[in-house]
Amino acid sequence: MLAQQAHDLPLARRPLAEARPQAKPVGLGPHQVLFHDARSEIYAQGETATALYQVEFGAVRVYRLLADGRRQITAFHVAGEVFGFEAEGQHRFFAEAVSNCAIRAYRLPIEPRAAAEILPVALESLVRAQQHLVVIGRQSADERVATFLLDMMARQGGRAQVELAMSRTDIGDYLGLTIETVSRILSRFKQRGIIRLPNARTVEILREPALRALCD
């Protein structure tokens, strides 16, 4: 569909001199914080996996492309979250910065004694992916968008004012919908007084219970 343009961009990676940690590092030994411009690639499908990553600030999308350009975003990651597990030697997905962001990289291989520490973190990703399977596999478009908004709200501390780091296209590719459908549903929610849209990237949730009622 699109989204290939990002790969044409230069991979702007410059080490961040001295980042103040906004997320607690996992106990994985030495690491390095890298700054990524929006849209820059963190790793690509097929690449040898060299690290695990933790978002310091900003947001990241992990996705796969089909031959004809269809894209499925399997996960968004925000501050504190760890990603890059999807490898056994080789990355099976692409990871890109959604917005400007800082990423802590823990070089692989991790020592066996650190495995116990990251296992629960990996399982979190697994549970998230499986939850998302339910959303995509069995929920209607309305339900998917409602679930998405509540998830974003929860990940921003539960405040009613939710800042979306990602475009409608990203949201669609995450929810298995088209950008038109996402847009229409947000408009409908707005019209029903469930949300306000101060601007395209900000959603204010006015009637959270109405969203919850939609989620299943």
Added chain:
Amino acid sequence: MLAQQAHDLPLARRPLAEARPQAKPVGLGPHQVLFHDARSEIYAQGETATALYQVEFGAVRVYRLLADGRRQITAFHVAGEVFGFEAEGQHRFFAEAVSNCAIRAYRLPIEPRAAAEILPVALESLVRAQQHLVVIGRQSADERVATFLLDMMARQGGRAQVELAMSRTDIGDYLGLTIETVSRILSRFKQRGIIRLPNARTVEILREPALRALCD
């Protein structure tokens, strides 16, 4: 939609006297092999997680139910595969025997030194779940069924004759489709000479390339 009937069944769990191992045990220390009748519950959503499980023979489905009965099967597991990771203390999904099967149970908590051993196994589940997200989120019904058949074939050693342990309903709930759609697509594949259906639970793959061409 349905599928709740399974919970009404007695949980027939009887220890299997002396199972010959058909799957290599993972190095997780002491374990016990249990026999499960078809449809019996292995664990339920909300239960405290007490073990990891490895399929000895037979097949298992892991799923979640929505309030209105819609069901999403997040994974099928066959001989050798390990499941039950989706917990941090509590199971987030249901697991049931699809057919009669034997399950090796490794009591939790696992020792830290075994973590390194199961991490790659957990990551396999993660990659599988993420792949499935792509299938469900971005592929058409034809493509999903084709992908499913090829996956089943691969998991049975690549032989053209594929035995389906699960019903059409299970397949539908796994692929995010209705049973009617699954049935129709199999009929269409048959009519096009891509597969043969000696009986409802057996698929003979006649033109594998045609299926591959469909997968993306």
Added chain:
DNA sequence: CGTAATGTTGACAAGGGTCAAGCTTAGTGG
């Protein structure tokens, strides 16, 4: 052999996709 579970097929409806036009916003350069 009879009954229930499972699978198939058809007719029809609807949710969401496609295509297209127009609007808004942000970025760029004169």
Added chain:
DNA sequence: CCACTAAGCTTGACCCTTGTCAACATTACG
């Protein structure tokens, strides 16, 4: 500072894929 452009977003009209409902066929089971 404003005009121009491009990207992103919204909205409408239409259509197609898939879901729904229903009847019937087949298989498994007691």
